Amino acid sequence: MSTIKRHMEDMEGKEAIALQLAIDEELLESCEYHGTYYDARATDLESVIEKVQDGFQNNSRLNSSFSSFDEFKEVLESIYHDHSGLDKCGLCSERGL
Numbered sequence: 001m002s003t004i005k006r007h008m009e010d011m012e013g014k015e016a017i018a019l020q021l022a023i024d025e026e027l028l029e030s031c032e033y034h035g036t037y038y039d040a041r042a043t044d045l046e047s048v049i050e051k052v053q054d055g056f057q058n059n060s061r062l063n064s065s066f067s068s069f070d071e072f073k074e075v076l077e078s079i080y081h082d083h084s085g086l087d088k089c090g091l092c093s094e095r096g097l
């Protein structure tokens, strides 16, 4: 396996963990029908980052997956910006659900 491929899989794992955290913290919502992600505006990115920063050292899942809090923050911010454009599922809106 090439170094690049291994790096990409590593990133996917980190993104999956950050995405799950974003959902757990209600930063993003996942549509139960379409599996799409959107920002229901239940909380904001800064509050979630502050909350996670406080518990980062004691969160074994996070501190074993990310080399530092800053790395986690970068991945979370990138994921949030990818999905925060919509405040509801685009597919549901189109179909009037």
Ligand SMILES: [Zn+2]
Pocket: 031, 032, 033, 034, 035, 036, 089, 090, 091, 092, 093
């Ligand atoms: Zn939907």
